[in-house]
Structures are given as structure tokens and as C-alpha cells.
Amino acid sequence: MSEKVTIKVRPNGSIRVTGTADFVDESGTVLRTETNFSLCRCGHSQNMPFCDSSHKTNNFEAPAFSGENQLEGA
Numbered sequence: 001m002s003e004k005v006t007i008k009v010r011p012n013g014s015i016r017v018t019g020t021a022d023f024v025d026e027s028g029t030v031l032r033t034e035t036n037f038s039l040c041r042c043g044h045s046q047n048m049p050f051c052d053s054s055h056k057t058n059n060f061e062a063p064a065f066s067g068e069n070q071l072e073g074a
């Protein structure tokens with residue numbers, strides 16, 4: 001897979017992935033492939049690792065990436 005994928009961290013919400021990505025296990029075996037999806041970062045989704053909008057009813061608060069906090073330590 002070589003096409004560029006965009007990852008956008010939404011304020012008080014999920015991580016939006018635009019493009020196609022493989023989900024792999026520890027050995028690198030592809031478990032599934034998804035296109036244009038949102039990952040949960042609040043911990044309340046009933047469909048992990050995907051967002052099911054549960055963050056909206058659980059008052060999840062977390063900043064989006066911005067110029068001030070993005071990718072520190074990467």
C-alpha cells in the first residue's frame with residue numbers, strides 16, 4: 001500500500017482517516033482493510049476500534065491537533 005492517507009484528529013471526537021489503510025496484527029498480517037473511517041479515542045465505542053459517536057453522549061473532551069500540540073515526541 002503506497003497511497004497517501006490523511007489523519008485528522010477532531011476536537012472532542014474521533015480520529016478521521018481519509019484514504020485506505022490496512023489493519024495488521026503484531027506480525028504484520030493484514031486483518032482487514034478499510035477506506036475512509038473514524039477511530040475511537042474516547043474509549044466508549046461499542047464498535048472498537050471505530051467511532052460509533054458515543055463520544056457525543058459521554059462528554060469526551062480532548063483537543064484536536066493544532067500547531068501548538070501536534071506530534072510532539074514523534
Ligand code: FES
Nearest residue numbers: 040041042051054
Ligand atoms: S471517539 Fe467517537 S465513540 Fe469514541
